[in-house]
Amino acid sequence: MPRPVLLIFTDLDGTLLDHETYSHEAAAPALEALRGAGVPVILASSKTAAEIAPLRADLGLAAHPAIVENGAGILEPGAEAPRTGSRYRALRTALDQVPAPLRQRFRGFGDGGAHWIADATGLAPEAAALAAQRLYSEPGIWSGSEAEKTEFLAALRAQGVSGREGGRFLTLSFGASKAGQMAEIAARYSTPYMVALGDAPNDREMLEQADQGFIIANPHRAPMPPLDGEETGRIQRIAAAGPKGWNQAVLRVIADFGI
Structure with a gap:
């Protein structure tokens, strides 16, 4: 691949997308400038490939890979989301x-089905059906004790499966991360200058690995703790939330690079 000046890695919900409306309209000026300059924008989200594929196309970013399921996999450029995946079957x-x-203490998305996912997440039925089309990871709700959870995770680790806790769900995967996939994708482009944007703790590794990171404000959650790189300015906080803050941060980068 030709080497671009920049690579932009971005979280979606609460970052490029508004937390409540899921609109990216406020980020349109920066997105248009990036597209015009040929700067790849790599979506990186907990969403499934089935959720990201239509959104990536709507954003005009289908020519670039996307990081899906919180780093558990990559949706390749131009690809539609497969309906099933061998990694997910192995995980199950x-x-x-x-x-x-x-096992009975963990109810995963594959156990509950789309209607249960809709109830558990608040997603509309159509969106829950896309969230159910998993390829690499299994979110679920743990209902046992902390001691039982320790045993549960130890039994999974013996099979190469790791667990990561989010706000409500315990997500199981074979251990890949947003930061790891970020490095793999950057290598495809001969490792240009990397910018990352996110708003939540599961973006931390990605933000800290980037040459420049931006923490986008999210009034719906407690502020992220201080990150490695903030003292030197390598990671900066943006006061505006969602796509408005995303637009401010990216326009700053565009100006710095003379794009």
């Missing part, structure tokens, strides 16, 4: 090898 098989009393 590993999950079912856990001792039954522990």
